[in-house]
Amino acid sequence: MxxxxxxxxxxxxxxxxxxxxxxxxxxxxxxxxxxxxxxxxxxxxxxxxxxxxxxxxxxxxxxxxxxxxxxxxxxxxxxxxxxxxxxxxxxxxxxxxxxxxxxxxxxxxxxxxxxxxxxxxxxxxxxxxxxxxxxxxxxxxxxxxxxxxxxxxxLDPQAKARMAAIAERLAELGTAFSQNLLADESGFTLPLTGEDDLAGLPPFLRDATASAARERSSEYPHVVTLSRSLIEPFLVFSTRRDLRERAYAAWVRRGETGGETDNRAIIAEIVRLRAERARLLGFESFAHYKLDDTMAGSPDAAMDLLRDVWAPALRRAGAERDRLQAVADGEGAGIAVAAHDWRHYAEKLRRAEHDLDEAEIKPYLALPGMIEAAFDTASRLFGLTFTELHNVPRYHPDVRVWRVSERDGREVGLFLGDYFARPSKRSGAWMSAFRSQERLNGVVTPIIVNVMNFARAPEGETTLLSFDDARTLFHEFGHALHGLLSDVSYPLLSGTAVPGDFVELPSQLYEHWLEQPEVLRAHARHHETGAPMPDALLQRLLAARTFNQGFATVEYTASAIVDMTLHLSSAGEDGIDVPAFEEEALRRIAMPAEIGMRHRAPHFAHIFSGDGYAAGYYSYLWSEVLDADAFDAFREAGDIFDPETASRLRAFVYGAGNLRSARDAYTAFRGRLPSIEPLLRKRGLAAA
Missing domain, CATH: 1.10.1370.40 (Neurolysin; domain 3)
Known part of the structure; x- marks a missing residue:
């Protein structure tokens, strides 16, 4: 420095x-x-x-x-x-x-x-x-x-004083929300005490629950925690419906368990203060304030996109529900499929329709191989080289560090990877910077970190990822490249300092390369034998890309609609009864009872740990319109690593920071603004 x-x-x-x-x-x-x-x-x-x-x-x-x-x-x-x-x-x-x-x-x-x-x-x-x-x-x-x-x-002096007081209180509330959520997440374990409790769990998941037990010094041999990479596969594979129900209930009730870590009153105050701040600035609502400085420009534009996707997603989810119920009926389960059953029966249906078993895929998606796949993709697109450094400072023994270089050897920056779940880490996955790129204060190269929460394999064994885990790794590495490739002079414009509904473009676009046969054939290799994924399995995997997309789209879009609806509210002095508000918002959009929101308000860290994604969770979908259209540029070029297209992508998206508006940046790369059709095709929601 x-x-x-x-x-x-x-x-x-x-x-x-x-x-x-x-x-x-x-x-x-x-x-x-x-x-x-x-x-x-x-x-x-x-x-x-x-x-x-x-x-x-x-x-x-x-x-x-x-x-x-x-x-x-x-x-x-x-x-x-x-x-x-x-x-x-x-x-x-x-x-x-x-x-x-x-x-x-x-x-x-x-x-x-x-x-x-x-x-x-x-x-x-x-x-x-x-x-x-x-x-x-x-x-x-x-x-x-x-x-x-x-x-x-x-503003006038009185209004300025109120704005300052609101900002200070919101900072306190956001911190309390985050710490409450971490306490709920790290404080819960579901013990699995014998073979009956482990029923249905494949070897990789048994190993992961044993590692979680050792990590937490549990008295039990196996535990399920609220880490997404552990609880989601448990909901998929466990044949114990009672345990799935208990695990799912704990997952969706984070931040709403009563006592000192309950977030409901915090949320009500946050929403009220945000609404007041927006009114002081002359905006109709916090959502109007927030979207005034985004690519969408207004809540109406964002809600129009959400509605355009919601209707076909709801139809598809209804058809998926009926097929899952038929599977359960065919087994003589004697149940109505509920939210804690969906993943379990969806996996059975996927096996039946696509001859695809998650346990068959994971041996080919070893964590080291997927890291190498992400690096190799960046090398082929942007000419980057990654050299691991061993004798350097790190904040935890799990953290790995790489020097990132250009073709000519010049240092681009450092990349840190922190991949495993632990009680001291909040849930989810994210990219951040210890140092951002700039040239105003000398040539400052970035230090970028990706943080994940993958379930660790037992000591001496290789950690295996689900395909969703691998997609998360590529997603966050796309964010990392946005920080690493930044090429600006002023810190204010550096890296990911772009509008919220544009910041997900580099990350979501990068996910596309994971799904390319060329990438999978090179890097999806068996963790024991080194053999490539059999072509028949690869083709089945890719053929199932749009499987269960009604569910995935509904659980995400419901969260985005509730977020926007909350922040369009006037939020008077009495605040909002958060569960009641959430329930009514879901009723109005006919949310299926068998699907839960991806993030319920009491644990919705994206929008309540800070303002970053508040009234902005729609941005993942907005950016997906961009990323689906952007990857078509490579398809149209006839080469997923086309040098000319990759050069424009680096110049106007990954390397450009906030040098120009999001609309101008995308147009400079693509030559035009995008349409929604590639997104609907990608999610399998386009009309037949």
């Missing part, structure tokens, strides 16, 4: 006090302890506040260099502290870090409000003349002006 990232006023034994002499500038994880963070945050916030005061109080005429560029050079110490801290609180937390998180979240919110509601600073930014600036400088200036206005810079 540059000298301006130092926090020299800290004690010398605080790792954030000075420069880091670690390889590639990695954080010195082994030296950083929880007690270092509070003083480091205090010093970094104070240093940044001084820098902002100097910019705002300058007597020189406002120019881009002394105002906007100066802001981009400020706060490097705070960026460094926050980059390490918030990555750790998501991927390897502990009670000490959680205590710091509760303390620092509102402090950071106050600091942000003090910047974006600073009258003198806003007057300088508003007065900067854009004449004669380059395209990137104009874009940075425009984005700062948008940010300040959306934060309330044009």
């Amino acid at each position: 540059t000298a301006s990232a130092r926090l020299a006023e800290l004690p010398a034994d605080n790792p954030f006090a000075g420069d880091w002499s670690t390889p590639h500038g990695l954080p010195p994880f082994e030296a950083i302890r929880p007690e270092h963070f509070s003083p480091a945050f205090a010093a970094a916030i104070e240093a940044h506040a001084r820098e902002i005061a100097t910019i705002a109080g300058s007597g020189a005429a406002p120019r881009f260099e002394n105002t906007v560029a100066a802001m981009e050079r400020a706060g490097l110490g705070l960026d460094r502290v926050a980059g390490v801290f918030f990555n750790l609180t998501g991927s390897h937390t502990n009670p000490a870090l959680q205590a710091v998180e509760r303390e620092v979240a509102p402090r950071l919110a106050r600091h942000g409000s003090a910047i974006y509601l600073n009258d003198a600073l806003w007057r300088r930014i508003a007065a900067v003349d854009a004449e004669g600036l380059g395209d990137e400088e104009r874009r940075v200036l425009e984005r700062y002006r948008v940010r300040f206005r959306r934060a309330g810079a044009d």
Whole structure:
């Protein structure tokens, strides 16, 4: 890091006090302890506040260099502290870090409000003349002006004070929501005490439940946890309907179990405060506020897309339900298929219709092979090379580190992979950055991390993935490439700093390569023999790509509709009865009782741990319209690795950050905006 990232006023034994002499500038994880963070945050916030005061109080005429560029050079110490801290609180937390998180979240919110509601600073930014600036400088200036206005810079003093109070309270609530959810997830285990409890579980899943028991020092030989990569296969394979019901109930009741970790009151307050903030800024609702600065542009546009997909998905899900019920009836089960049965009978139907068994596929989807497949795809598309580094700092022994290079050997950045579930990690999968690419403060290469929650194989054995797990790995690596390939000068525009309904394009587009026979033939190899996946199995796997897509589309789209509906509400002083609101929203769209939402509100971290995806969960579907159309560009070129198409993709999508609007970026790559038809074909929802 540059000298301006130092926090020299800290004690010398605080790792954030000075420069880091670690390889590639990695954080010195082994030296950083929880007690270092509070003083480091205090010093970094104070240093940044001084820098902002100097910019705002300058007597020189406002120019881009002394105002906007100066802001981009400020706060490097705070960026460094926050980059390490918030990555750790998501991927390897502990009670000490959680205590710091509760303390620092509102402090950071106050600091942000003090910047974006600073009258003198806003007057300088508003007065900067854009004449004669380059395209990137104009874009940075425009984005700062948008940010300040959306934060309330044009409001009167009383409204500004209220905006600051709302921001501080929302930071507290988002932290509490996340910590409650982690407590519910890490606190639950379903013990499997004997052969009867293990009925139906294939060897890989028995091994995974045994590993989970050892990981948690359980008194039981096997346990099911609420890690998605463990509970979903349990719901698929277990023949014990009573245990499936118990596991599913715990899964969908996270954040709604009563007591100290219940999130319902937190959600009601979050929704109310977001609605109030939007009204202060002159918007009809929080959803209108949020989508005003997106590719969709309005809640109506997003809801139109959701409705366009909902109707055919609902029809297909109804047909799928009838076929599952027929399977259960054929077995003499004597049940009406319920939500905790769907995955179980869907797997039986898939075997019958496609001669495809998840347990037959997994031996060919070893974690090392799928990592190599993701790397090889990036090499063939973008000319990247991945070299594993062993003697470098890492925040957990499971973490692996690779140096990413161009064809000519120049370093692109570092990629960290953290693949296994553990109690100290929140659920899900994500990409984040310890350091983002930029050129304003020297040539700064990115340090990008992918975090997963795969079920670990027993010691000495190879971890095997489901096809959905492998798709998740490719998805998150697509996000990683968006950060690694960033090629901008200004930090504000770097990497994934794009509209929420565009940020999923690089990740979802990357998933397409996993499904290509050329990629699978090269990398889907048996973990013991090294033999490639038999061609007959590969063809059956690909033929089943649209199997159960009614279910998958309904469970996702229902969550997106509830998210949008919640944030279109007026949310008065009494707040919202969240379960009742959710139930009524689902009733209005005729949600099938046999399908659960992918994320119910009490555990919907995407939209309540922070504002990132609030009124924005639709963005996965919006981006899927883009990714389905974008991959057609390679099909039209006749080569899934076509160099010219890949070069445009890197220039205008993966490498471009926020240099231009999402519509302009996509048009520059594709030559036009997309249509919805490729998406409907991809999901098997197009009319016959």
